[in-house]
Amino acid sequence: xxxxxxxxxxxxxxxxxxxxxxxxxxxxxxxxxxxxxxxxxxxxxxxxxxxxxxxxxxxxxxxxxxxxxxxxxxxxxxxxxxxxxxxxxxxxxxxxxxxxxxxxxxxxxxxxxxxxxxxxxxxxxxxxxxxxxxxxxxxxxxxxxxxxxxxxxxxxxxxxxxxxxxxxxxxxxxxxxxxxxxxxxxxxxxxxxxxxxxxxxxxxxxxxxxxxxxxxxxxxxxxxxxxxxxxxxxxxxxxxxxxxxxxxxxxxxxxxxxxxxxxxxxxxxxxxxxxxxxxxxxxxxxxxxxxxxxxxxxxxxxxxxxxxxxxxxxxxxxxxxxxxxxxxxxxxxxxxxxxxxxxxxxxxxxxxxxxx
Amino acid sequence: xxxxxxxxxxxxxxxxxxxxxxxxxxxxxxxxxxxxxxxxxxxxxxxxxxxxxxxxxxxxxxxxxxxxxxxxxxxxxxxxxxxxxxxxxxxxxxxxxxxxxxxxxxxxxxxxx
Numbered sequence: 001x002x003x004x005x006x007x008x009x010x011x012x013x014x015x016x017x018x019x020x021x022x023x024x025x026x027x028x029x030x031x032x033x034x035x036x037x038x039x040x041x042x043x044x045x046x047x048x049x050x051x052x053x054x055x056x057x058x059x060x061x062x063x064x065x066x067x068x069x070x071x072x073x074x075x076x077x078x079x080x081x082x083x084x085x086x087x088x089x090x091x092x093x094x095x096x097x098x099x100x101x102x103x104x105x106x107x108x109x110x111x112x113x114x115x116x117x118x119x120x121x122x123x124x125x126x127x128x129x130x131x132x133x134x135x136x137x138x139x140x141x142x143x144x145x146x147x148x149x150x151x152x153x154x155x156x157x158x159x160x161x162x163x164x165x166x167x168x169x170x171x172x173x174x175x176x177x178x179x180x181x182x183x184x185x186x187x188x189x190x191x192x193x194x195x196x197x198x199x200x201x202x203x204x205x206x207x208x209x210x211x212x213x214x215x216x217x218x219x220x221x222x223x224x225x226x227x228x229x230x231x232x233x234x235x236x237x238x239x240x241x242x243x244x245x246x247x248x249x250x251x252x253x254x255x256x257x258x259x260x261x262x263x264x265x266x267x268x269x270x271x272x273x274x275x276x277x278x279x280x281x282x283x284x285x286x287x288x289x290x291x292x293x294x295x296x297x298x299x300x301x302x303x304x305x306x307x308x309x310x311x312x313x314x315x316x317x318x319x320x321x322x323x324x325x326x327x328x329x330x331x332x333x334x335x336x337x338x339x340x341x342x343x344x345x346x347x348x349x350x351x352x353x354x355x356x
Numbered sequence: 357x358x359x360x361x362x363x364x365x366x367x368x369x370x371x372x373x374x375x376x377x378x379x380x381x382x383x384x385x386x387x388x389x390x391x392x393x394x395x396x397x398x399x400x401x402x403x404x405x406x407x408x409x410x411x412x413x414x415x416x417x418x419x420x421x422x423x424x425x426x427x428x429x430x431x432x433x434x435x436x437x438x439x440x441x442x443x444x445x446x447x448x449x450x451x452x453x454x455x456x457x458x459x460x461x462x463x464x465x466x467x468x469x
């Protein structure tokens with residue numbers, strides 16, 4: 001194949017991500033699971049890297065969680081999303097960045113549906129006008145926050161205070177990356193690298209010094225899957241999916257798991273405790289688990305943010321062995337200090353999974 | 357161990373690195389046609405014993421390659437050797453001979469009968 005032909009094919013796998021001026025919409029659940037991730041996305045982009053990211057307190061859920069749980073029809077979700085677009089238009093932005101992977105999938109699916117069925121878009125515009133007298137422009141660019149972080153990975157690497165290498169041996173840390181299904185499997189061509197070369201997370205890990213490891217179940221679901229977890233009768237299926245991933249990655253001795261979805265880090269983190277209690281098995285070294293981090297948390301660590309300010313104490317799996325391995329300074333006495341340095345309660349320790 | 361109200365299901369993944377295929381390898385030495393099976397399932401569809409016994413030549417061959425000897429032996433014990441599967445096989449495999457040969461092999465692939 002001639003060189004230009006190869007370049008043309010490779011161009012199809014790239015994603016155009018504007019450098020600046022984004023309208024940001026938060027996730028419904030991430031602030032409960034990993035409270036500092038969204039805050040540090042804004043801090044890193046705005047304060048450290050000088051980008052313009054706008055958010056409004058008037059935005060709501062995208063309704064994707066209800067849509068994927070089969071409790072509302074898509075038209076309802078469309079009208080809710082149309083209102084978010086109206087807020088974006090009113091604020092004078094044309095690029096929308098979502099914190100949540102399911103929101104990204106939901107927005108993409110709605111825009112694609114409107115492209116296929118313009119009459120549906122007209123109907124939603126009418127419904128939005130009747131409901132709240134708002135009008136909207138569709139976003140010119142739609143990205144997930146990890147897309148933006150991927151684009152900024154070089155700048156973050158330049159400002160990095162730590163690299164993802166072992167302080168003792170100098171070897172790169174072994175990173176397992178797990179991309180959310182609603183990012184990479186619903187509309188693969190809308191993500192960085194498409195279906196064949198999804199590199200949104202591996203690009204970050206490698207830029208910050210880590211070594212990405214491949215393993216058989218790398219693209220397997222984390223196990224959340226909405227209906228699998230939310231319906232208790234199916235919850236064993238959710239757990240079994242996650243267990244399958246851990247069994248597959250275990251022989252490669254990963255140091256950390258890097259994720260970009262609200263559900264994935266939660267389940268890859270919490271299910272390690274459940275598996276340890278059920279099976280007596282742990283997957284990290286010396287009885288610990290494998291830390292599952294969001295990309296904002298990892299970027300924060302690399303940039304030298306205090307681990308407890310990043311909210312790493314709310315993870316089930318102890319983060320301290322990873323911090324020691326990289327050589328990140330932290331004060332164990334500050335781990336459970338809340339607002340105004342006030343001591344909050346220390347959680348009970350699991351019986352099998354080793355925690356600090 | 358703690359009861360969470362749900363259970364962990366064992367994985368159905370087959371790790372081919374840990375499967376002992378000695379019995380299958382010996383079978384294809386003795387009945388080379390076994391390699392030509394295309395898993396079409398005609399044998400299973402026509403099997404008289406299948407509806408109540410679960411017998412399926414297709415599953416027997418797959419089970420052998422996946423190291424599931426208990427399932428294979430259970431299926432073989434249900435075969436009545438009627439030969440219907442031989443008549444319908446589009447690849448012309450003598451499935452009756454295949455089953456009889458397999459019954460003579462132990463799990464290590466040695467001929468014992």
